[in-house]
Amino acid sequence: MSGEIANSAWSSQQGAAALAAPSLTEKRRAFDWRILLGFLLPIAVALLWEAAVRFGLAQGRLVPPPSRIFATLLALAETGELWTHVWATLWRVLTGFIIGGVAGIVFGALSGSSETIRRLLDPTLQALRAIPSIAWVPLFILWLGIFEASKVALIAVGVFFPVYLGIAGAILSVDRKLVEVGHVFRLSRVQLARRILLPAVLPEAVIALRSGLGLGFMFVVAAEFMGASEGLGYLLVDGQQMGKPDQILAAIIAFALLGKIADSLLVLGTKPLVRWQDIVRERL
Amino acid sequence: MLELEHLSKTYADGTRALSDINLSVRQGEIVSLIGGSGCGKTTLLRLIAGLDQASTGAIKLDGEALSGPHPSVGIVFQEPRLLPWLSVSDNIAFGLDHISATERKERVAHALEKIGLIEHAKRWPRDLSGGQQQRVAIARAFVTNPKVLLLDEPFSALDAFTRASLHEHLLGLWEETRPTVVLVTHDVQEAVTLADRAVVMQPKPGRIFDELPLTLSRPRDKTDLPFETSVRRVLTALDHSLKPSHQQPQRERDRQAAALWW
Incomplete structure (x- = not known):
């Protein structure tokens, strides 16, 4: 089934072009993923601190979780x-x-x-x-x-x-x-x-x-x-x-x-x- | 008729950029100013455009003395100098503020067609190649229908193919209204391709060394023998102009000796 779709895509000029170059929306989506990278560090730190307080490793009185x-x-x-x-x-x-x-x-x-x-x-x-x-x-x-x-x-x-x-x-x-x-x-x-x-x-x-x-x-x-x-x-x-x-x-x-x-x-x-x-x- | 009479320009620091330039250009003639760097070609053009003031002498267009930018004088600079915040068609229309919107539209559309950029009308200059940008700059100068068009090495930053196609675009536009064209260049081939007359200039101070008529018929074939001969003639004149010792007129040498004395 998927082979058929790929075939039909290749058979037409536009299909070939679409496969060769990623479309604009696809590019956008890839970019969005990299934006999410920025959230990684603060979220990781927050989760670590939360866990530390929950498991009693820290009191969390001056630095609340x-x-x-x-x-x-x-x-x-x-x-x-x-x-x-x-x-x-x-x-x-x-x-x-x-x-x-x-x-x-x-x-x-x-x-x-x-x-x-x-x-x-x-x-x-x-x-x-x-x-x-x-x-x-x-x-x-x-x-x-x-x-x-x-x-x-x-x-x-x-x-x-x-x-x-x-x-x-x-x-x-x-x-x-x-x-x-x-x-x-x-x-x-x-x-x-x-x-x-x-x-x-x-x-x-x-x-x-x-x-x-x-x-x-x-x-x-x-x-x-x-x-x-x-x-x-x-x-x-x-x-x-x-x-x-x-x-x-x-x-x-x-x-x-x-x-x-x-x-x-x-x-x-x-x-x-x-x-x-x-x-x-x-x-x- | 564009006339330059005893034109000279001395900068505030005492540099003599131009000294006693006399030149008259017929209506519809294409004159090419050619010479090595520092011989005041660009300075001369800026004087005619009214962007700088001459120290002495006069510039006359059909008998009227020019003192500042004039509606009948257009200029294309070495760089396109398009306004980056205007679309291509708005850039071309930049100097057409005084005419009605419909006529403006018509003229811009015609110019766009002439330079072959009609499909780029709504784009920003940043989306165009260097050659396309320079074509827009030429169109911007042409749409105001100037009597005199000044070109300051407009093709010098372009590769040979682009330059050749721009020569054609320029001549195509020129054919329509036949303005007087003063073209500054350091490219002998270009001068012979475009001009009716080559004016060879000489540096320190900038002055006219020689004038050579180029009476080849148009369109000009660069592989033609007459073309080659003309190129060689201009090159020889240019060569002589750069050897000041034995080519300098007696009067000039006396003047320099007097300056030394002081």
Whole structure:
């Protein structure tokens, strides 16, 4: 039976071609298998630890086994507590990311496109960048109070600098040869910016926004450490003070998932803009 | 008619790239600038394209002085310089912003057909070979119907077969509107294949050494005896241009002596 199928496949041109070259879907499936490889190590470690605790080789008091972490996570989710915290953190990150990102794009574009503005702005901004962002915390609390405003401000500051640097650098490194094409076709400054500079900087702008978003998640923890009554960072502090390592780890896992999802959404959302890139393979 | 009058270019660091270039090119003529490296061929082309400013002298197109990029002057660079985020047809349409969408579509389709890439219209430049990309670049320059087309060694990075087929594509496009073509090249065969006149240039500073008319009938057969003779003539002129000692005019030597004196 199977021999017959193989025969009929070989007898036709398309069949031969299909056998000779693996089809696109087949290639995709092979790739998926290799993605699963990445899960191997963490799962193996988790299972080993779980077994160690179950068989009494370790107490698991300070490093709780995975089952207990997930039980905690589940309990938090069931009471709805987790979602309050996730939402609070997410709101802070997003607000800070939007403020810092927009400011970074605007200042980066200004400083990248005009030599005069660059000489005016860049030294000051570079000096401010040299300050560890956490050092702003006391000042922000004095200025903006201990509630949301100071937290969002800290996150915005954290997001601003990588975005600013990325955008300004991308504009400065646009290929002179492509800009000359614009000159040959007598584009005005605005047209040049819209038709050549903007698309040319998009790939690097996406990278800048991604690193900005990453820093946003970093700073939200710092912000929530400085006195919050909700948010994943509060869960961390609470877990430490109450001696609940499982809650700390649950919050860390929630952070990891949240960060990864936000980053993936950003990549997915900007993918159509940078699809033309001639790169070795899709970015991670 | 494209006229270059006493054109010279000195860079900010004092390098004299071009000195006293005088050249006039008839409407529809194909002129090839040929010479060793560093003789200012590309600089000259960039001046005509308006991408650089001449230090002295004037460039005139039909009596109108050019000072900057001009709608009637198109250029094809050494590299294709396609915009990687635009499809092939959008790249060709890049300079056609000012005309109606239907006419734009028509012109692009016609150009695509001319260069034989109609099935690649919706693809990205990265999917094309070097020769195909350069064909798109040539089409992009041609669709605006320029009076003068400048070509800066556009075929130098390609293999011999691709180059020969691109020569045909170029002549095919040229036949339609007969623009004036100034072609920079270091390939004598190419100059003789395409040009009505070869202008041999000489380095340090860049200047015109000799002009040779190439009056072979088209299409030109590379194995023909007249073709071979023309190639040899250009090669001889090129050879002389690179031996500055006894070929340099007296005046130029005096000027250099004076410069030394200072």
